Amino acid sequence: MKALVLTREKSPLEYIDRPDPVANAAEGEVIVHLRHAALNRRDYYITKGMYPGVEPPVILGSDGAGLTEGGREVIINPSMNWGPDPRAQQRKFAIIGMPSDGTFAEQIIVDKAQLFDKPSHLSSAEAAALPLAGLTAYRALMSKCQVRRGERVLVTGAGGGVAQFATQFARAAGAEVWVTSSSDSKIQQAVSLGANGGANYTKDGWAKSLKADAEAFDVIIDSAGGDGFKDLVSLAAPAARICFYGGTRGKINGLSPQIIFWKQLTIMGSTMGTADEFEQMLRFVREQGIHPQIDRVVPLADGAAAVESMGTSSQFGKIVLEV
Ligand SMILES: NC(=O)c1ccc[n+]([C@@H]2O[C@H](COP(=O)([O-])OP(=O)(O)OC[C@H]3O[C@@H](n4cnc5c(N)ncnc54)[C@H](OP(=O)(O)O)[C@@H]3O)[C@@H](O)[C@H]2O)c1
Structure with a gap:
């Protein structure tokens, strides 16, 4: 599959081939065929070496929307392993897209607990723009x-x-x-x-x-x-x-x-949020009919330049990648 990969520390992403992921269904892993992914300032910081624990090679990207192999339209909660205390995340808390492979790719493996139904009033690009920032x-x-x-x-x-x-x-x-x-x-x-x-x-x-x-x-x-x-x-x-x-x-x-x-x-x-808060946020967005503001949608192949452009903060709202 094609993916945007951080191959070395402090370097722009490279659009290259990576092996198709293989899910371990017995462990609750699911493959999502991504339709859209979205950028966060985190991705920019990682490419600049301004983020702790950068471990190349890794596919970046925390936000995504797509289809499971069973055809379910999903968005992905990037907040993993929050732990039992809603007041603060536990030590093994992690964010999708470093250290584990992220959404700037044709496919991703995630635990099924990270998947939520795509709000039906949102386009796929809008849904991809929502998770981390929302x-x-x-x-x-x-x-x-x-x-x-x-x-x-x-x-x-x-x-x-x-x-x-x-x-x-x-x-x-x-x-x-x-x-x-x-x-x-x-x-x-x-x-x-x-x-x-x-x-x-x-x-x-x-x-x-x-x-x-x-x-x-x-x-x-x-x-x-x-x-x-x-x-x-x-x-x-x-x-x-x-x-x-x-x-x-x-x-x-x-x-x-x-x-x-x-x-x-x-x-x-405050940092990101729990799975319960993710669900509450989705309900709120659905009930209030909120639409994420998208600055622009660019092809996955052009994602490296899009991440680089975050340095100037010229965008209003989210930059989305079309997979
Ligand atoms: N803790 C968490 O869970 C979490 C989650 C997401 C993001 N973050 C952090 O939050 C920050 C924003 O993330 P983002 O993804 O929303 O970034 P973003 O989309 O790149 O937005 C950054 C915005 O910061 C604003 N800004 C820059 N200098 C400012 C200043 N002196 N005063 C007020 N605003 C200023 C700019 O707004 P204008 O263009 O309007 O001037 C810019 O658009 C980053 O540092 C990111 O790492 C943390």
Whole structure:
């Protein structure tokens, strides 16, 4: 079969032949013939050597939708071996697509517990765009921050794959949603998904202008971290919950403990989610009729360039590979 393989550390993916996988049915393994796969920032980080435990050769890709050999239309939950405690994953937790082979291929072997019916209102490309980012956004917003109807939510980096789901899920949950982005046009795209408005974080005084527009936020969902995080704390309402699932901008400097304890803030970290949360997320997406935002669909053969393009973050929503 054809696959996009990381053959060496810190190198672009190569579109090459790999042996067809052979499933051990007695062990619960199933072969999925992939129709679409989707990119995550994780894939980009792995190709740049910015991810722990990189072990080439490996087929990358955590998101996929396709058909089992019995003809069932499925999407794959990339969150494996979470373990018994819903509060945190156990040590042998793993994500599909490194160290085990992933979805950037014509076929993949997965445990049948990772398979869920494709939501019927989604195209195959949309379904492939949902799993990792949808799960991450759902746990951060719903399980961790427990967003409530009428609350004011800030989602940073609106163009991000997870961020677009956080925006749509918060809106569907009845919250008022605001965003930040490096691009005015991405803020407009977020508005078309239901956001009230936003601020461009590359412009001086963005936090002040957001405060003037929206006052303060009950829930803040962030993946950037870095020095900008202290602005988020200043935008938080008393008793706000701030949850971050990524650290694209690195370490957080200059954070004042006084503002955190005086405002009674809760600051949380979140990573992906449990199988139960995956199922809840799918139900929510079905009931609310949510459609993942797809930036573009490109052939699997062109996937290496698509992964490389994530370095500029020019996309809005998910980049999908057609297998
Ligand atoms: N813990 C987990 O389970 C988990 C799951 C998924 C992702 N992540 C992490 O979360 C981060 C985002 O992942 P993704 O797949 O959604 O990535 P992505 O689709 O590549 O999006 C990244 C976005 O980050 C935004 N950004 C960059 N600098 C920013 C800043 N200073 N302030 C606010 N936003 C900024 C940009 O938004 P604009 O283009 O709008 O400016 C960019 O589009 C990555 O670090 C990833 O590793 C973690």
